[in-house]
Each structure stands twice: as C-alpha cells, then as structure tokens.
Amino acid sequence: MGSILSSLGAEVEVSGDEVLINADGVSCVEPCRDRVKEIRGGFFVIGPLLARFGEAAVALPGGCDIGSRPVDLFMRGLRALGAIVELRDGKVEARVRNGRRLVAGKFRLDYPSVGATETLMMAACLADGVTILSNVAKEPEVIDLAHFLNNSGAHIEGAGSSKIRILGQSQLHGTECTITPDRIEAGTFLLAAAITRSCINISPVFPSHISSLVHKLQTAGCRIRRSGRDSLEVSAVCENGDRVFRGFNVTTSPFPGFPTDLQPQTMALLTTCNGLSRVEESVFERRMTHVQELQKLGARIDLSGSRALIYGKEKASALVGSELTAMDLRGGAALVLAGLAAEGRTEISAAGHIYRGYEDIDRKLAGLGADIQISSSTASVLA
Ligand SMILES: CC(=O)N[C@H]1[C@@H](OP(=O)(O)OP(=O)(O)OC[C@H]2O[C@@H](n3ccc(=O)[nH]c3=O)[C@H](O)[C@@H]2O)O[C@H](CO)[C@@H](O)[C@@H]1O
Numbered sequence: 001m002g003s004i005l006s007s008l009g010a011e012v013e014v015s016g017d018e019v020l021i022n023a024d025g026v027s028c029v030e031p032c033r034d035r036v037k038e039i040r041g042g043f044f045v046i047g048p049l050l051a052r053f054g055e056a057a058v059a060l061p062g063g064c065d066i067g068s069r070p071v072d073l074f075m076r077g078l079r080a081l082g083a084i085v086e087l088r089d090g091k092v093e094a095r096v097r098n099g100r101r102l103v104a105g106k107f108r109l110d111y112p113s114v115g116a117t118e119t120l121m122m123a124a125c126l127a128d129g130v131t132i133l134s135n136v137a138k139e140p141e142v143i144d145l146a147h148f149l150n151n152s153g154a155h156i157e158g159a160g161s162s163k164i165r166i167l168g169q170s171q172l173h174g175t176e177c178t179i180t181p182d183r184i185e186a187g188t189f190l191l192a193a194a195i196t197r198s199c200i201n202i203s204p205v206f207p208s209h210i211s212s213l214v215h216k217l218q219t220a221g222c223r224i225r226r227s228g229r230d231s232l233e234v235s236a237v238c239e240n241g242d243r244v245f246r247g248f249n250v251t252t253s254p255f256p257g258f259p260t261d262l263q264p265q266t267m268a269l270l271t272t273c274n275g276l277s278r279v280e281e282s283v284f285e286r287r288m289t290h291v292q293e294l295q296k297l298g299a300r301i302d303l304s305g306s307r308a309l310i311y312g313k314e315k316a317s318a319l320v321g322s323e324l325t326a327m328d329l330r331g332g333a334a335l336v337l338a339g340l341a342a343e344g345r346t347e348i349s350a351a352g353h354i355y356r357g358y359e360d361i362d363r364k365l366a367g368l369g370a371d372i373q374i375s376s377s378t379a380s381v382l383a
C-alpha cells in the first residue's frame with residue numbers, strides 16, 4: 001500500500017511500527033490522473049480517488065487464488081453514487097457524471113463484501129448528501145476504518161451494523177490512528193498453540209474479534225481465558241489434564257461468523273482431533289487447495305467441492321513431515337501449523353505467500369520454541 005500511495009505522489013515514511021503519510025503531494029489533479037492509470041494492485045483506492053479527483057482507473061484486484069473475486073458490487077455501488085464505471089482491458093475505469101463530485105445515494109449490497117463496503121464508505125465520505133449503504137460487512141476492520149475516517153472529518157454512523165449512514169463532507173483532513181490488532185494472525189497463533197498442545201499468551205488481540213474461533217477451540221477441549229483487555233491465554237490441555245481434543249464442525253461466513261481466513265489453519269488442527277469433523281467453506285468457492293497438501297502429511301480428508309470431512313487422528317503427532325506447496329496465504333499458514341505438529345521435517349515451497357499476511361512468522365514461532373526457517377521461496381519446519 002505504501003508504494004501505491006508513493007506512486008500517487010504521497011510521502012510515505014515508515015519508522016518501526018509507525019507509518020507517516022503526507023498526502024499534500026496528491027493535490028495536483030493532472031499528474032495524479034496519469035499515475036493512477038499505471039497503478040497495479042491498488043484496486044481498493046478506486047473509491048477515495050474517484051471521490052477526490054472525479055476520476056480513477058485501477059487494475060482488477062489480485063490477491064489469493066481462492067475464487068473468482070468479482071467486482072460487480074463495487075461497480076454497481078459507485079454507479080449508485082453517480083459515477084460512470086466501466087470494465088476495460090482488465091482495468092476498472094470510473095469518472096464522476098456531470099462534474100467533479102459524487103452524489104449521495106442508496107445502495108444495498110447483495111452480499112456483505114468487506115472490500116465493497118470499505119470502498120463505498122470511503123467514496124461516500126466526499127459525496128454530496130447522505131448515503132445509505134445496507135447489508136454491509138460488519139467486520140472489525142470496517143469499524144476501524146470508519147473510526148479513522150470520522151477522526152479525519154467524515155460523518156459515518158452505523159459501522160458494525162448492517163446499515164451505514166454517511167453524511168458527505170467537502171474535504172477530509174489528516175489524523176492519527178492505531179490500527180486494530182490483526183485477529184487472523186492472533187487466531188493463527190491460537191491454533192498453533194492448540195495443534196502443538198502448548199500453552200501461550202497472545203497479545204494484542206480483542207477477544208470479541210475472534211470469539212467464533214475461541215468457542216470452537218473450547219468445544220475441542222482447549223482452555224482459553226482472557227488474560228487482559230487485549231490478551232488471551234490458550235492452554236491446550238483439557239480439563240481432565242489430557243491432550244486428546246474432540247473434533248468439531250465449522251462453516252465459514254461473514255463476521256461474526258467463523259472467518260474464512262482461519263478455515264485452512266483450523267482444518268490443520270482438526271486433522272489432529274479425535275473423531276469426524278466437517279468443514280464447509282461458504283465465502284470463497286476455491287479455498288480448499290490446502291487439502292491435498294495436508295493429505296501428503298497423512299491426514300485423512302474427503303473433499304467434495306467446498307465441503308471437507310476430516311477423519312482426525314487421536315494423537316497430535318499422527319502427521320508425518322513431507323514436501324509441500326503453499327498454494328495461497330492462509331493455506332500456507334495451515335501447512336506451517338501442520339508441519340509444527342508432524343513428526344520429522346516438513347518443507348514448504350512457494351512460502352512467499354505466507355509472508356503476505358504474517359510479518360516475521362518464523363521469528364515469532366521460533367520465539368515460542370519452533371524449529372522453523374523461512375526464505376522467500378521455502379519454509380522448513382521441524383517438529
Ligand atoms: C484485503 C482484505 O481485507 N481481504 C479480506 C476481504 O477480502 P475481500 O474484501 O476481497 O472479500 P469480500 O468480502 O469482498 O468477498 C466475500 C464474498 O463476496 C463476493 N463478492 C465480493 C465483491 C463483489 O463485488 N462481488 C462479490 O460477489 C466474493 O466473491 C466473496 O464470495 O474479506 C474477505 C472475507 O472476510 C477475507 O477473506 C479477505 O482476507
């Protein structure tokens with residue numbers, strides 16, 4: 001994102017955990033227009049750029065190959081705000097009808113897409129009048145973005161519910177914000193503790209952001225308690241002191257349902273839980289490519305479309321290390337977890353996927369006692 005903002009003329013300075021963005025340089029409309037047309041991988045800037053400059057052209061979103069990832073909701077939503085939007089040569093081109101300012105409108109999303117909700121919310125902040133978006137995503141990241149925009153002078157109500165009301169402003173200003181903790185990274189570490197039958201303390205994490213995972217892990221037999229305002233302690237030892245976990249069923253769905261971004265890692269855990277578990281992926285239609293890799297470790301999984309039946313083994317150590325390929329980000333994380341539990345050495349190629357969502361994952365896991373090395377192309381995990 002930093003390089004996208006820089007290519008638009010913003011100054012971006014990274015210092016430790018802080019990022020300083022000065023967008024004054026993005027005020028010149030003509031050069032900006034040219035730069036925007038060259039952007040690759042910045043699909044989500046279409047809303048703010050269109051609202052700010054009356055015109056934007058961005059490449060279709062990339063990301064993991066986990067489904068068709070359509071952009072119809074973005075296009076129809078922006079049209080409802082008065083834009084002319086066309087898909088041409090792999091790019092979405094949009095401009096404001098009759099002048100330079102979007103007009104407020106009403107738009108109901110067919111599906112509560114996170115990206116479409118965030119894009120339309122950003123665009124509507126600068127539209128003329130009151131916009132109502134309904135059936136929107138309720139993810140914590142949507143609430144976080146709304147807080148940030150409100151602190152920048154926007155007027156957004158209802159983020160976190162299924163209807164958002166936005167009173168458009170003529171301009172926004174800079175502000176400071178702290179980004180909400182990454183619930184998917186925290187959830188992955190909860191699962192790492194569970195699959196290795198360990199006890200760890202995780203922070204920062206807001207427990208209410210991952211309660212669906214916490215409930216499932218408790219069903220399996222994990223003890224999890226809140227150890228502070230933004231920390232959780234997970235102890236992968238059952239109440240009766242043993243380490244045999246029960247399998248459970250999972251169906252992914254939008255927040256507050258079970259997150260699709262934790263489905264592959266949860267499946268890795270289920271291969272080590274007792275009995276039959278069912279996993280159904282309902283958000284993305286091709287998010288099961290980790291199954292064939294888990295099978296190479298000895299996991300018994302029957303796959304039919306987006307439904308998997310996992311015949312768990314009683315012992316966490318029932319998996320055996322092998323050579324695997326990370327097909328996408330969360331699928332790759334699932335293989336790392338399985339590799340931690342498997343007997344012997346697991347080598348994962350195409351590990352670059354994993355870094356896209358887990359900064360320093362090798363250092364963090366090594367700090368917890370794992371024997372893991374990741375280069376940009378390969379991860380090696382020793383149980
Ligand atoms: C960078 C980022 O934050 N990515 C997250 C975001 O992705 P992203 O915002 O891409 O995911 P969406 O919430 O948009 O996608 C959810 C569903 O909506 C459908 N859809 C989406 C847009 C559209 O115009 N039409 C349409 O039909 C998609 O095909 C998918 O089936 O939310 C996903 C669901 O929580 C997470 O897995 C991703 O990690």
Ligand SMILES: C=C(OP(=O)(O)O)C(=O)O
Nearest residue numbers: 062063064261329330357
């Ligand atoms: C699917 C994910 O990311 P992206 O939307 O960038 O592909 C993810 O974070 O799991």
